[in-house]
Amino acid sequence: MSREKCKSIAATLATATCALLGTSSFSAVHAQEEPGWEFNTALLYYGEDDDRVQDFSLSILALRNYVDDRSLSLSLTIDALTGATPLGAIPFSGPQTFTTPSGNAVFTTPANVIPLDDTFLDTRVAITASWQQPIGRLNAISTSITASKEYDYLHFGANVKFSRDFNRRNTTLSAALAYAMDEWDPTGGVPDPLSPMLDVGDLSNRAGKDDKNILDIVLGVTQVINRNFLVQLNYSFSDSSGYLNDPFKIISVVDPVTGDPLDRIPTPGVPGPSHQNVFESRPDTRTKHSVFVQGKYYMSGKVLDASYRFMTDDWGIDSHTVDLRYRWPIGQSSYIEPHVRFYSQSRADFYVGSLDGSTLAPAYASADYRLGDFDAITVGLKFGWQLTSGNKMSLRLESYVADGAVPGDLLIGNQQGNVIYPDLDAIIAQFSYSFGK
Protein backbone atom coordinates (compact mmCIF):
# COMPACT_ATOMS: atom_id res chain seq x y z
CA MET A 1 0.00 0.00 0.00
CA SER A 2 1.45 3.38 -0.92
CA ARG A 3 2.15 6.10 1.64
CA GLU A 4 -0.38 8.35 -0.11
CA LYS A 5 -3.07 5.68 0.12
CA CYS A 6 -2.37 5.18 3.86
CA LYS A 7 -2.77 8.92 4.41
CA SER A 8 -6.01 8.88 2.45
CA ILE A 9 -7.44 6.01 4.54
CA ALA A 10 -6.35 7.70 7.79
CA ALA A 11 -8.01 10.95 6.72
CA THR A 12 -11.19 9.10 5.78
CA LEU A 13 -11.27 7.31 9.15
CA ALA A 14 -10.69 10.61 10.97
CA THR A 15 -13.52 12.26 9.07
CA ALA A 16 -15.84 9.31 9.73
CA THR A 17 -14.97 9.36 13.44
CA CYS A 18 -15.63 13.07 13.66
CA ALA A 19 -18.93 12.62 11.83
CA LEU A 20 -19.98 9.94 14.33
CA LEU A 21 -19.04 12.24 17.21
CA GLY A 22 -20.91 15.11 15.64
CA THR A 23 -17.87 17.36 15.37
CA SER A 24 -15.79 18.62 12.50
CA SER A 25 -12.17 17.62 12.12
CA PHE A 26 -11.30 21.26 11.61
CA SER A 27 -12.89 22.44 14.86
CA ALA A 28 -11.39 19.55 16.84
CA VAL A 29 -7.88 20.50 15.83
CA HIS A 30 -8.67 24.18 16.13
CA ALA A 31 -10.08 23.78 19.67
CA GLN A 32 -6.96 22.13 20.98
CA GLU A 33 -4.49 24.56 19.52
CA GLU A 34 -6.32 27.84 19.87
CA PRO A 35 -9.38 27.66 22.12
CA GLY A 36 -12.13 30.10 21.37
CA TRP A 37 -14.24 32.17 23.70
CA GLU A 38 -17.18 30.82 25.68
CA PHE A 39 -20.00 33.20 26.45
CA ASN A 40 -22.60 33.07 29.19
CA THR A 41 -25.31 35.70 28.91
CA ALA A 42 -28.40 36.43 30.97
CA LEU A 43 -31.34 38.79 31.07
CA LEU A 44 -32.88 39.36 34.48
CA TYR A 45 -36.06 40.98 35.68
CA TYR A 46 -36.35 41.64 39.41
CA GLY A 47 -39.58 43.28 40.49
CA GLU A 48 -40.98 44.16 43.91
CA ASP A 49 -44.69 44.63 44.49
CA ASP A 50 -46.35 47.96 45.38
CA ASP A 51 -44.27 49.75 42.71
CA ARG A 52 -41.12 49.29 44.72
CA VAL A 53 -37.74 48.46 43.14
CA GLN A 54 -37.70 47.15 39.56
CA ASP A 55 -34.45 46.02 37.97
CA PHE A 56 -33.76 45.02 34.37
CA SER A 57 -30.30 43.55 34.13
CA LEU A 58 -28.07 42.28 31.31
CA SER A 59 -25.02 40.17 32.13
CA ILE A 60 -22.29 38.89 29.82
CA LEU A 61 -19.51 36.59 31.00
CA ALA A 62 -16.79 35.78 28.46
CA LEU A 63 -14.41 32.96 29.30
CA ARG A 64 -11.32 31.86 27.43
CA ASN A 65 -9.58 28.61 28.39
CA TYR A 66 -6.04 27.94 27.28
CA VAL A 67 -4.48 24.52 26.73
CA ASP A 68 -2.32 24.69 29.87
CA ASP A 69 -5.26 25.29 32.24
CA ARG A 70 -4.85 29.03 32.22
CA SER A 71 -8.08 30.98 31.79
CA LEU A 72 -9.23 34.53 31.37
CA SER A 73 -12.73 35.73 32.19
CA LEU A 74 -14.32 39.11 31.60
CA SER A 75 -17.77 40.09 32.76
CA LEU A 76 -20.08 43.03 32.25
CA THR A 77 -23.39 43.68 34.04
CA ILE A 78 -25.72 46.59 33.37
CA ASP A 79 -28.64 47.23 35.73
CA ALA A 80 -31.47 49.68 35.07
CA LEU A 81 -33.17 50.42 38.38
CA THR A 82 -36.40 52.28 39.07
CA GLY A 83 -39.11 52.30 41.71
CA ALA A 84 -39.62 53.23 45.31
CA THR A 85 -37.80 52.15 48.43
CA PRO A 86 -38.73 52.52 52.13
CA LEU A 87 -37.28 55.64 53.74
CA GLY A 88 -37.26 54.32 57.30
CA ALA A 89 -39.92 56.77 58.53
CA ILE A 90 -43.03 55.28 60.14
CA PRO A 91 -46.59 55.65 58.85
CA PHE A 92 -49.24 57.34 61.01
CA SER A 93 -52.80 58.64 60.82
CA GLY A 94 -51.93 61.79 58.87
CA PRO A 95 -50.09 62.63 55.64
CA GLN A 96 -46.36 63.37 55.81
CA THR A 97 -44.23 65.58 53.58
CA PHE A 98 -40.54 64.79 53.10
CA THR A 99 -37.65 66.46 51.32
CA THR A 100 -36.22 64.28 48.54
CA PRO A 101 -32.74 62.77 49.10
CA SER A 102 -31.22 65.35 46.75
CA GLY A 103 -32.68 68.13 48.92
CA ASN A 104 -34.23 69.99 45.99
CA ALA A 105 -37.95 69.03 46.16
CA VAL A 106 -40.62 67.58 48.44
CA PHE A 107 -43.11 64.73 48.18
CA THR A 108 -46.07 63.73 50.34
CA THR A 109 -47.03 60.29 51.65
CA PRO A 110 -50.75 59.66 52.41
CA ALA A 111 -51.97 58.73 55.89
CA ASN A 112 -51.31 55.18 57.12
CA VAL A 113 -48.92 54.40 54.25
CA ILE A 114 -45.31 53.38 54.86
CA PRO A 115 -43.27 56.29 53.46
CA LEU A 116 -41.35 55.40 50.30
CA ASP A 117 -38.81 57.39 48.35
CA ASP A 118 -40.12 57.12 44.81
CA THR A 119 -37.35 59.20 43.24
CA PHE A 120 -35.13 56.12 42.96
CA LEU A 121 -33.70 55.90 39.44
CA ASP A 122 -30.26 54.55 38.67
CA THR A 123 -28.09 52.71 36.18
CA ARG A 124 -25.36 50.46 37.46
CA VAL A 125 -22.48 49.20 35.33
CA ALA A 126 -20.18 46.54 36.81
CA ILE A 127 -17.11 44.94 35.23
CA THR A 128 -14.81 42.15 36.37
CA ALA A 129 -11.61 40.78 34.86
CA SER A 130 -10.12 37.54 36.19
CA TRP A 131 -7.04 35.49 35.41
CA GLN A 132 -6.44 31.95 36.65
CA GLN A 133 -3.48 29.67 36.19
CA PRO A 134 -1.73 26.69 37.75
CA ILE A 135 1.56 27.06 39.62
CA GLY A 136 3.33 23.79 39.32
CA ARG A 137 1.35 20.56 39.40
CA LEU A 138 -0.80 21.03 42.52
CA ASN A 139 -1.18 24.78 43.07
CA ALA A 140 -3.35 27.36 41.37
CA ILE A 141 -3.74 31.10 41.67
CA SER A 142 -6.48 33.39 40.47
CA THR A 143 -6.74 37.14 40.64
CA SER A 144 -9.50 39.58 39.75
CA ILE A 145 -10.18 43.26 39.56
CA THR A 146 -13.70 44.61 39.91
CA ALA A 147 -15.27 48.00 39.36
CA SER A 148 -18.79 49.33 39.32
CA LYS A 149 -20.41 52.71 38.88
CA GLU A 150 -23.80 54.00 39.82
CA TYR A 151 -24.95 57.60 39.59
CA ASP A 152 -23.90 58.26 43.17
CA TYR A 153 -21.64 55.29 44.02
CA LEU A 154 -18.25 54.09 42.82
CA HIS A 155 -16.53 50.79 43.60
CA PHE A 156 -13.03 49.50 42.95
CA GLY A 157 -11.85 46.14 44.21
CA ALA A 158 -9.17 43.52 43.74
CA ASN A 159 -8.79 39.99 45.00
CA VAL A 160 -6.42 37.06 44.86
CA LYS A 161 -7.01 33.38 45.64
CA PHE A 162 -4.43 30.65 46.13
CA SER A 163 -5.33 26.95 46.24
CA ARG A 164 -3.40 23.71 46.65
CA ASP A 165 -4.49 20.14 46.05
CA PHE A 166 -3.64 17.33 48.44
CA ASN A 167 -4.48 13.68 48.90
CA ARG A 168 -4.47 12.66 45.22
CA ARG A 169 -6.41 15.87 44.46
CA ASN A 170 -9.27 14.80 46.71
CA THR A 171 -8.64 17.69 49.11
CA THR A 172 -8.18 21.31 48.10
CA LEU A 173 -7.24 24.05 50.54
CA SER A 174 -7.69 27.66 49.49
CA ALA A 175 -7.03 31.12 50.88
CA ALA A 176 -8.42 34.26 49.33
CA LEU A 177 -8.05 37.96 50.05
CA ALA A 178 -10.15 40.83 48.69
CA TYR A 179 -9.98 44.56 49.19
CA ALA A 180 -12.58 47.08 48.06
CA MET A 181 -12.68 50.87 48.09
CA ASP A 182 -16.16 52.31 47.66
CA GLU A 183 -17.31 55.93 47.56
CA TRP A 184 -20.68 57.62 48.06
CA ASP A 185 -21.26 60.82 46.13
CA PRO A 186 -25.00 61.56 46.33
CA THR A 187 -26.52 64.73 44.92
CA GLY A 188 -26.29 67.39 47.60
CA GLY A 189 -23.72 65.38 49.58
CA VAL A 190 -23.96 62.72 52.30
CA PRO A 191 -25.94 63.93 55.33
CA ASP A 192 -24.39 64.16 58.79
CA PRO A 193 -25.56 61.20 60.94
CA LEU A 194 -28.54 62.04 63.16
CA SER A 195 -28.88 65.50 61.59
CA PRO A 196 -32.46 66.56 60.78
CA MET A 197 -34.07 66.40 57.36
CA LEU A 198 -34.10 70.06 56.27
CA ASP A 199 -36.08 72.32 53.98
CA VAL A 200 -35.59 72.32 50.22
CA GLY A 201 -32.29 73.96 49.28
CA ASP A 202 -30.81 73.80 52.79
CA LEU A 203 -27.69 71.66 52.47
CA SER A 204 -26.06 72.83 55.70
CA ASN A 205 -25.98 69.28 57.09
CA ARG A 206 -24.40 67.74 53.97
CA ALA A 207 -20.72 66.84 53.70
CA GLY A 208 -19.96 66.03 50.04
CA LYS A 209 -18.45 62.61 49.34
CA ASP A 210 -17.59 59.87 51.79
CA ASP A 211 -16.03 56.45 51.44
CA LYS A 212 -15.56 53.03 52.97
CA ASN A 213 -13.02 50.22 52.69
CA ILE A 214 -13.79 46.52 52.93
CA LEU A 215 -11.31 43.72 53.60
CA ASP A 216 -12.45 40.11 53.04
CA ILE A 217 -10.58 36.91 53.81
CA VAL A 218 -11.97 33.50 52.84
CA LEU A 219 -10.35 30.23 53.92
CA GLY A 220 -11.76 27.09 52.38
CA VAL A 221 -11.44 23.34 52.13
CA THR A 222 -13.04 21.21 49.44
CA GLN A 223 -13.17 17.45 49.95
CA VAL A 224 -14.17 14.67 47.58
CA ILE A 225 -15.99 12.12 49.76
CA ASN A 226 -16.63 9.54 47.08
CA ARG A 227 -17.42 9.28 43.40
CA ASN A 228 -20.83 10.94 43.92
CA PHE A 229 -20.30 13.29 46.84
CA LEU A 230 -18.36 16.53 47.21
CA VAL A 231 -18.33 19.01 50.13
CA GLN A 232 -16.94 22.47 50.69
CA LEU A 233 -16.39 24.35 53.95
CA ASN A 234 -15.50 28.06 54.05
CA TYR A 235 -14.74 30.46 56.86
CA SER A 236 -15.06 34.15 55.94
CA PHE A 237 -13.89 37.25 57.74
CA SER A 238 -14.99 40.69 56.60
CA ASP A 239 -13.98 44.04 58.02
CA SER A 240 -15.62 47.26 56.81
CA SER A 241 -14.64 50.74 57.88
CA GLY A 242 -15.63 54.26 56.93
CA TYR A 243 -19.03 55.61 55.96
CA LEU A 244 -21.32 52.58 56.40
CA ASN A 245 -24.63 54.48 56.44
CA ASP A 246 -27.21 54.47 53.72
CA PRO A 247 -27.37 58.25 53.10
CA PHE A 248 -31.03 58.06 52.07
CA LYS A 249 -32.40 56.36 55.20
CA ILE A 250 -34.12 58.42 57.89
CA ILE A 251 -35.79 57.83 61.26
CA SER A 252 -39.04 59.39 62.51
CA VAL A 253 -38.71 61.49 65.66
CA VAL A 254 -41.90 60.82 67.65
CA ASP A 255 -43.97 61.94 70.61
CA PRO A 256 -43.05 59.82 73.67
CA VAL A 257 -46.73 59.17 74.50
CA THR A 258 -48.62 58.93 71.20
CA GLY A 259 -45.71 57.59 69.14
CA ASP A 260 -46.77 59.86 66.27
CA PRO A 261 -44.12 61.84 64.35
CA LEU A 262 -43.52 65.28 65.87
CA ASP A 263 -44.74 68.23 63.81
CA ARG A 264 -42.26 70.49 62.11
CA ILE A 265 -42.89 73.89 60.57
CA PRO A 266 -40.85 74.64 57.41
CA THR A 267 -39.31 78.07 56.89
CA PRO A 268 -42.10 80.37 55.56
CA GLY A 269 -42.22 80.30 51.78
CA VAL A 270 -39.90 77.30 51.52
CA PRO A 271 -41.15 73.75 51.04
CA GLY A 272 -39.91 71.32 53.65
CA PRO A 273 -40.72 68.32 55.84
CA SER A 274 -44.00 68.41 57.76
CA HIS A 275 -42.61 66.22 60.56
CA GLN A 276 -39.32 65.70 62.34
CA ASN A 277 -36.94 63.12 60.91
CA VAL A 278 -33.22 62.54 61.32
CA PHE A 279 -30.75 60.72 59.09
CA GLU A 280 -29.56 57.33 60.31
CA SER A 281 -26.28 56.74 62.13
CA ARG A 282 -24.48 53.41 61.89
CA PRO A 283 -21.12 52.58 63.47
CA ASP A 284 -18.15 53.33 61.21
CA THR A 285 -16.73 49.82 61.53
CA ARG A 286 -18.27 46.40 61.07
CA THR A 287 -16.68 42.97 61.49
CA LYS A 288 -18.44 39.89 60.15
CA HIS A 289 -17.65 36.20 60.51
CA SER A 290 -19.38 33.50 58.54
CA VAL A 291 -19.20 29.76 58.07
CA PHE A 292 -20.48 28.28 54.83
CA VAL A 293 -20.84 24.60 54.04
CA GLN A 294 -22.03 23.15 50.74
CA GLY A 295 -22.57 19.58 49.58
CA LYS A 296 -23.24 18.23 46.11
CA TYR A 297 -24.58 14.72 45.82
CA TYR A 298 -25.13 12.81 42.58
CA MET A 299 -27.95 10.27 42.53
CA SER A 300 -28.36 8.40 39.23
CA GLY A 301 -28.37 11.57 37.16
CA LYS A 302 -30.08 13.78 39.72
CA VAL A 303 -27.99 16.24 41.71
CA LEU A 304 -28.78 17.62 45.15
CA ASP A 305 -27.03 20.91 45.95
CA ALA A 306 -27.43 21.90 49.61
CA SER A 307 -25.75 24.69 51.52
CA TYR A 308 -25.94 26.40 54.89
CA ARG A 309 -24.41 29.67 56.04
CA PHE A 310 -24.18 31.12 59.52
CA MET A 311 -23.14 34.75 59.84
CA THR A 312 -22.55 36.85 62.93
CA ASP A 313 -21.24 40.40 63.25
CA ASP A 314 -20.39 43.01 65.86
CA TRP A 315 -23.56 44.96 65.05
CA GLY A 316 -25.49 42.19 66.81
CA ILE A 317 -26.84 40.58 63.66
CA ASP A 318 -26.91 36.79 63.39
CA SER A 319 -28.27 35.08 60.31
CA HIS A 320 -28.95 31.58 59.04
CA THR A 321 -29.31 30.70 55.36
CA VAL A 322 -30.29 27.32 53.94
CA ASP A 323 -30.27 26.83 50.17
CA LEU A 324 -31.49 23.66 48.43
CA ARG A 325 -31.49 22.88 44.71
CA TYR A 326 -32.43 19.59 43.09
CA ARG A 327 -31.49 19.12 39.46
CA TRP A 328 -33.67 16.56 37.78
CA PRO A 329 -32.82 15.51 34.20
CA ILE A 330 -35.58 15.16 31.63
CA GLY A 331 -34.37 13.05 28.74
CA GLN A 332 -30.85 13.53 27.42
CA SER A 333 -30.74 17.28 26.95
CA SER A 334 -32.96 19.08 29.45
CA TYR A 335 -33.62 19.33 33.17
CA ILE A 336 -35.74 21.02 35.78
CA GLU A 337 -34.33 22.37 39.01
CA PRO A 338 -36.59 23.29 41.94
CA HIS A 339 -34.98 25.74 44.35
CA VAL A 340 -35.87 26.78 47.87
CA ARG A 341 -33.97 29.13 50.15
CA PHE A 342 -34.68 30.02 53.77
CA TYR A 343 -33.16 33.07 55.44
CA SER A 344 -33.53 34.40 58.96
CA GLN A 345 -31.76 37.28 60.65
CA SER A 346 -31.84 39.01 64.02
CA ARG A 347 -31.78 42.81 64.21
CA ALA A 348 -28.80 45.07 64.71
CA ASP A 349 -28.32 46.34 68.26
CA PHE A 350 -29.03 49.90 67.09
CA TYR A 351 -32.13 49.08 65.02
CA VAL A 352 -35.12 51.22 66.03
CA GLY A 353 -38.67 51.77 64.82
CA SER A 354 -38.47 55.48 65.65
CA LEU A 355 -36.70 57.85 68.05
CA ASP A 356 -38.32 59.30 71.18
CA GLY A 357 -38.19 63.08 70.70
CA SER A 358 -38.09 63.75 74.44
CA THR A 359 -34.73 62.08 75.03
CA LEU A 360 -31.25 62.39 73.64
CA ALA A 361 -30.72 60.28 70.54
CA PRO A 362 -28.38 57.31 70.94
CA ALA A 363 -25.00 57.42 69.21
CA TYR A 364 -26.16 54.87 66.66
CA ALA A 365 -29.64 54.33 65.28
CA SER A 366 -31.15 53.03 62.06
CA ALA A 367 -34.70 52.20 61.01
CA ASP A 368 -33.53 50.51 57.80
CA TYR A 369 -35.78 47.44 57.49
CA ARG A 370 -32.78 45.42 56.25
CA LEU A 371 -31.23 45.72 59.72
CA GLY A 372 -34.38 44.51 61.48
CA ASP A 373 -35.68 41.09 62.51
CA PHE A 374 -37.05 39.23 59.50
CA ASP A 375 -37.36 35.89 57.76
CA ALA A 376 -37.35 35.37 54.01
CA ILE A 377 -38.12 32.50 51.71
CA THR A 378 -37.31 32.01 48.05
CA VAL A 379 -39.14 29.40 46.00
CA GLY A 380 -38.28 28.88 42.37
CA LEU A 381 -38.10 26.58 39.40
CA LYS A 382 -35.53 26.50 36.63
CA PHE A 383 -35.84 24.76 33.28
CA GLY A 384 -32.71 24.21 31.24
CA TRP A 385 -32.08 22.58 27.91
CA GLN A 386 -29.26 22.02 25.43
CA LEU A 387 -29.68 22.72 21.73
CA THR A 388 -28.37 20.39 19.04
CA SER A 389 -25.61 22.95 18.46
CA GLY A 390 -24.42 22.36 22.02
CA ASN A 391 -25.50 25.82 23.15
CA LYS A 392 -27.46 25.93 26.40
CA MET A 393 -30.49 27.87 27.55
CA SER A 394 -32.28 28.13 30.85
CA LEU A 395 -35.24 29.98 32.26
CA ARG A 396 -35.93 30.42 35.95
CA LEU A 397 -38.78 31.99 37.82
CA GLU A 398 -38.59 32.62 41.54
CA SER A 399 -40.55 34.30 44.29
CA TYR A 400 -38.79 36.08 47.16
CA VAL A 401 -40.91 36.97 50.20
CA ALA A 402 -39.52 38.69 53.30
CA ASP A 403 -41.61 39.11 56.44
CA GLY A 404 -40.49 41.05 59.45
CA ALA A 405 -41.77 43.11 62.33
CA VAL A 406 -40.64 45.86 64.64
CA PRO A 407 -40.48 44.20 68.08
CA GLY A 408 -43.16 45.28 70.54
CA ASP A 409 -40.65 46.78 72.97
CA LEU A 410 -39.53 49.21 70.26
CA LEU A 411 -43.07 50.45 69.54
CA ILE A 412 -44.47 53.58 71.18
CA GLY A 413 -48.15 54.53 71.71
CA ASN A 414 -50.18 54.44 68.50
CA GLN A 415 -47.46 52.46 66.75
CA GLN A 416 -48.81 49.38 68.53
CA GLY A 417 -51.00 47.50 66.10
CA ASN A 418 -49.86 49.50 63.06
CA VAL A 419 -47.93 47.86 60.24
CA ILE A 420 -44.62 49.68 60.44
CA TYR A 421 -42.25 47.12 58.98
CA PRO A 422 -42.20 47.11 55.14
CA ASP A 423 -42.56 43.47 54.09
CA LEU A 424 -41.32 42.54 50.66
CA ASP A 425 -42.71 40.40 47.81
CA ALA A 426 -40.53 40.13 44.73
CA ILE A 427 -40.37 38.18 41.49
CA ILE A 428 -37.10 37.06 39.92
CA ALA A 429 -37.17 35.98 36.25
CA GLN A 430 -33.98 35.15 34.41
CA PHE A 431 -33.24 33.85 30.92
CA SER A 432 -29.72 32.55 30.28
CA TYR A 433 -28.01 31.56 27.05
CA SER A 434 -24.54 30.02 26.81
CA PHE A 435 -22.68 29.51 23.57
CA GLY A 436 -19.21 29.02 22.14
CA LYS A 437 -18.29 25.91 24.14
Place this chain on the structure above:
Amino acid sequence: MGVEPWERDILAKDEMQLVTDPIEAATDDHIYFSKEASSGGRGFGGGGCGCN
Protein backbone atom coordinates in the same frame (compact mmCIF):
# COMPACT_ATOMS: atom_id res chain seq x y z
CA MET B 1 -12.51 8.79 51.48
CA GLY B 2 -11.75 10.18 48.07
CA VAL B 3 -11.51 8.67 44.61
CA GLU B 4 -8.87 7.49 42.20
CA PRO B 5 -8.14 9.63 39.13
CA TRP B 6 -10.08 7.26 36.87
CA GLU B 7 -13.18 7.58 39.08
CA ARG B 8 -13.74 11.28 38.46
CA ASP B 9 -16.21 10.96 35.58
CA ILE B 10 -19.20 12.09 37.65
CA LEU B 11 -17.32 14.76 39.58
CA ALA B 12 -16.20 16.25 36.26
CA LYS B 13 -19.76 16.85 35.06
CA ASP B 14 -20.89 20.47 34.74
CA GLU B 15 -23.76 19.89 37.16
CA MET B 16 -21.37 18.63 39.86
CA GLN B 17 -19.30 21.81 39.98
CA LEU B 18 -19.72 23.85 43.17
CA VAL B 19 -20.95 26.78 41.07
CA THR B 20 -22.84 25.52 38.05
CA ASP B 21 -24.04 28.88 36.75
CA PRO B 22 -21.68 31.78 37.55
CA ILE B 23 -24.04 34.50 36.34
CA GLU B 24 -26.98 33.12 38.33
CA ALA B 25 -24.80 32.86 41.43
CA ALA B 26 -23.58 36.45 41.00
CA THR B 27 -27.12 37.68 40.39
CA ASP B 28 -28.43 36.00 43.52
CA ASP B 29 -25.53 37.31 45.60
CA HIS B 30 -26.32 40.83 44.37
CA ILE B 31 -30.05 40.56 45.08
CA TYR B 32 -29.63 39.19 48.59
CA PHE B 33 -26.79 41.62 49.36
CA SER B 34 -29.25 44.40 48.50
CA LYS B 35 -32.09 43.12 50.66
CA GLU B 36 -30.44 41.41 53.63
CA ALA B 37 -27.77 42.26 56.20
CA SER B 38 -25.66 39.22 55.27
CA SER B 39 -23.46 38.59 52.28
CA GLY B 40 -20.67 36.31 51.12
CA GLY B 41 -19.93 32.89 52.52
CA ARG B 42 -19.42 31.10 49.23
CA GLY B 43 -17.09 33.91 48.18
CA PHE B 44 -16.40 37.54 49.00
CA GLY B 45 -19.17 39.54 50.59
CA GLY B 46 -18.06 43.14 50.67
CA GLY B 47 -18.68 46.22 48.60
CA GLY B 48 -19.63 46.83 45.03
CA CYS B 49 -23.07 48.35 45.38
CA GLY B 50 -24.69 51.37 46.92
CA CYS B 51 -27.77 49.30 47.60
CA ASN B 52 -26.69 48.37 51.13
